[in-house]
Amino acid sequence: MKFFFQPEPHSQDTIKALWKLEKIVLDTLNFDEVVQRIVDSVLVELGYLNLGYRIIVLILHNPELSILKRISLSQTPEAAQLLATTKIPFPQMDISMNASNNLCVRCFNTQIPTYTEYWPDILTPPFAKEDALYYQRLVGIKTSMVYPVIAKGKTLGVLIFSMTKPVSKVTDEERDLISSFTSVVGIAVQNAKLYSDLENTTKALNIANENLKIANIKLQELDKLKDEFVSLASHELRAPMTVIKGSLSTILDGYAGETSKEAKEFLTAAYSENDRLIRLVNNLLNISRIESGRLKFLVTNVDMSKLMKDVVTNLQMAAKEKSLRLIIDKLDQLPFVLADEDKVREVLINLIGNAIKFTHQGGITVSAKVEKDMLITSVADTGNGIAPEDQELLFKKFSQVSRGTYSRQTGGTGLGLYISKKIIEGLHGQIWLTSTVGKGTTFYFSLPVVK
Amino acid sequence: MAKILFIEDDPLLVKIYSTRLSQDGFEVLSAENGEAGLQVAETQVPDLIVLDIMMPRLDGFSVLEKLRTSEKTKNTPILVYSNLGQEDEIARAKKMGATDFIIKANLSPTEMIAKIKEYLPKSVQ
DSSP, rough: HHHHSSSOOOOHHHHHHHHHHHHHHOOOOHHHHHHHHHHHHHHHHHHTTTTTHHHHHHHEEETTTTTTEEEOOOOOOOHHHHHHOOOOOOOOOOOOOOTTSSHHHHHHOOOOOOESSSSSHHHTTTSHHHHHHHHHHHTTOEEEEEEEEETTTEEEEEEEEEEESSSGGGOOOHHHHHHHHHHHHHHHHHHHHHHHHHHHHHHHHHHHHHHHHHHOOOOOHHHHHHHHHHHHHHHHHHHHHHHHHHHHHHHHHTTTOOOHHHHHHHHHHHHHHHHHHHHHHHHHHHHHHHHHHHHOOOOOEEHHHHHHHHHHHHHHHHHHHTTTTTOOOOOOOOOOOOOHHHHHHHHHHHHHHHHHHOSSSEEEEEEEEEEEEEEEEEEEEOOOOOOOOHHTTTTTOOOOSSSSSSSSTTTOOOHHHHHHHHHHHHTTTOEEEETTTTTTEEEEEEBOOOO | EEEEEOHHHHHHHHHHHHHHOOOTTEEEEEESSSHHHHHHHHHHHSSSSEESSSSSOHHHHHHHHHHSSTTTTTOOEEEEESOOHHHHHHHHHHTOOSEEEEGGGGGOHHHHHHHHHHHHGGGGG
């Protein structure tokens, strides 16, 4: 007889209900949607079983705020009626974790399912006792079962099942069903949380990405500004050096009247020191472009023999100052090379300038020959030579070899060879050296011949 | 006598070249800014123009553009002569019709004058 008035859920139906719930909640990934679906489908499935369930509420723990927060509420007439009446809107019906008398908090902390027939147990706080009792009478709820929502041993919140029958009419099988539902809900909440965390992370990543892009653009602008500044600064540095160079050479070349031999010596020194400054500025300009990845080449057909003559003429003064012989070895008819004339000029100036700097007697011989498709230019000096262990350091940045024969007593930034290597390699050539300690060093670089 | 026009705002540089070139038998004209340079180029029709870039009133690029569109100077050799000299600037000047781009500090006056002689039209050499 009992069966008629209080139908018990048939085990096959309960399994089906459980399966449906699982499918619904696992098919959905959006957190807000999942939590709503959970309470609705739990109620629907329970409703089919006609067990007198009216309101399902999902409450989740918010550890940052240390509260239990009502997340979703089943969409039933009783729930709607309740919402229309309560003094506090549903999303704000938070329970402080300090409210240890509240059954939701207690259930959350102990992980033990519990129930009440007295609504202030679950509604106070936030509601006053009288209000809670008034609401309970209004919607006609007799019992509310409170179950912990657990995933991987961690309590995420609680689920409240409210029904129109007294707790004495709740069967063991029903409790098992609610318990099973709650487990599924735990997994679903966990998944949805993970997913929304992932989504939030993705969003945060996208924002970070966007910020990086903006920072990158700003950096590029800064880089451009820096480049413009370096260009302008080097212009300003080279301007007075040009006038010094022009004035000194005009005097030395005899266009400004007679100059004594002694005065000429000083003027020659001033001239070659000024030239050294110009080379330094040029190297700094190049370094700044190499470092910002902005070293560009203006490739044309370059007459190497003419370029060699130009540079040798240019540096004659510096060689003369140290009483060194600077000559071009007899050249065959040289083919043109594919190169950036100004850049190759700088390489030649660097190599010959170095040779002058590190040679104390004898001289420097510049030469060139064709080998296969390359023109190989060489700068040979009669300096002290470079020990093999120092040779590999030469082309590194700031690497003026500091021990042995190439000692730091000679000035310079140690940038020249590094820049030369970058330039020659950028022009599809190679740069290398042979050296014998005590006899001298020869630097070579190759450049592609115009076909 | 070949006429060389220096459009250059640094009077010291102009003095250096006018001293040397006039002793070598050239006539040296000069203008200390872009606008004046254009005017001298139009009225005096030099055989070769040495053109600075950073100048008051009108910069060298604008002057170059105008010189190349003028009937009188469209074929005149123009040596852009500046201490700027990033690849972009060199490429820009050459694209606009500069005969050559010379970085001032890199050449001594002797070398610069050799360049001028090299680019001077055969008829006046």
